[in-house]
Amino acid sequence: MSIIQIKNLTKIYDGKHVEVKAVNGINLSIEEGEFTAVVGPSGSGKTTLLNMLGGLDRPTSGEVIINNVNIWNLSPSKLIDFRLHNIGFVFQAYNLIPVLTAKENVEFTMELQGRPSKERFERTKSLLETVGLGDRLDSRPSRLSGGQQQRVAVARALAPKPKFILADEPTANLDSKSTEMLLDIMEKLNKEEKITFIFSTHDARVMKKAKRIITVEDGKVLKDELK
């Protein structure tokens, strides 16, 4: 079942002397349960594509339809709310809230959703155990390694039960051991719980795990391969 449809998506940046077409008329659809990597060289438009997909960057033209909702027809406040309930984000730089513990970071989005505290606590504990950090609930990000922080970020992204997770170069700042651990967790979640993951990446190890690779160059889809 298709959860995401991208129709003729274009993003043009107005530079000083020249227009830059970061994304140029991309058409795609993503099914539930996919483990998809969007790959391409720097400047190919993959981050811009993911930002438009995630409701962060408004397209110049085209549509992004998630679960039959054209997200770019929503008002700014409704779009923020849509992201909260439907999209999970994992960032390259982890971007955990430094003043909150691992537990509080994971709980944060559920609290924004207004879930009751008992549900928040139980889901948080379960997610952190799933990512192998059941014993680090009360540690702040400064006390965690890069790999551990990224695992907390994955747990945070999963906490609000989103339709899919967008991960922008999640392994870029990790060592190989942490990368393997992270990818194993994500793969397991994808297989067992059918969680949809969409990565933008240069990392060959991510590409190896991905079941679908979309190659982007100069803002266009060059290749779209299912493994």
Place this chain on the structure above:
Amino acid sequence: MLLSISWRNVWRNKLRSLVMVIAITLGLCAGIFSTGFYLGMADQRIDKAIKTELSHIQVHQNNFRQAHDITKFIPKGDSLVREFNDMPLVAGASPRIVIFSMIASAENGYGVKIMGIEPKFERKTTNIYTKIVEGNYFEEKKKNPIILGDKLAEKLKVKLGSKVVLTLQDVDNNIISGAFRIVGIFNTVNTTFDESNVFVKYEDLIRLTNLPAGACHEIAISVKNDEDVNLVKDQIAKATGSLEVMTWKELSPEMSYLTEAMDIYMYIFIVIILLALLFGIINTMLMAVLDRIKELGMLMAIGMSRVRVFFMIMLETVFLSLTGGIAGVTLGYLISKYFETHKISLARWGNVYTSIGYDPYVYTSLDWTYIINTTILVFITGVIASIYPAYKALQNDPAQALRIE
């Protein structure tokens, strides 16, 4: 969790926040202490005015105060005094003959207010008897005793035991004089009062002026509790019929405006302090927001609404302001409390203060309403200071913010 995040965010940069908190603490401590100082000064002045000069209530014949006509006396004032002294809320009532006239020594002569008093009654209405620095308060049985202020004694070049002459008009408009012996010299610390008031015995002055027995120009009344002044005034007005009955506030409106004006001045002073601190708080919070552009972009990306982001920045600002504010008002209050019982000496400028009726020292005076109102003002300052930084936080585009290294 928003409260928790906001509070913790305040202390992310401990040094920056601490500098601001200390600035707010010192500013408000100074403001609260100054309030206690000036209110104490005002309270002391009013207290002195009541206890030394005015009493709580005065009764006169109509139009006496305008021209001080000796013929506008209260007949049978003595029976009114007895009636007032029997009232349960009254601490004391005292009859006075009041004449504006001349006092002369061998060296000099000056215009003064001559008050003929009954010492046993006067002790219950004023505290002049406690201000005697030389001699006594009509305790010796001497002929025609007089007590006067030390400043007047200096000007007249007289001392204890010296003779002075009072020249005045009697009730039949005859110019008469009487020689009086100085038995006491007082110092009320109010230079103007000490230079212009002399006290003689009622019986001596009534004989000199030919006023009818029991007559007086003024009845001074002091009450047991300050809060009962208006009630006692009403009771006295009923008892006296057509006589003029006035409270100290009505006799000296500038004295009553003193507390009201002081209230307003002190709040203006506190507001000025807070205005200055406002810009410091805005600066600190702007730095805190600009340091966290990426994080704020991330928060909006993962689903934190703009309203919540705005509210979070507002809470941080209010927490910062209130931390310094509460510390400042508490410290200011404690210092004021200490000086409520330990006087602050103003001896260096003593002459200046005493010349306008103030003591050359201050005991501070502060009540809870100032603490509460100032804390509320600090809260409002925090809310106002948060607006611009919170607005700047919302200008973030999440996609742009996340690209920041």
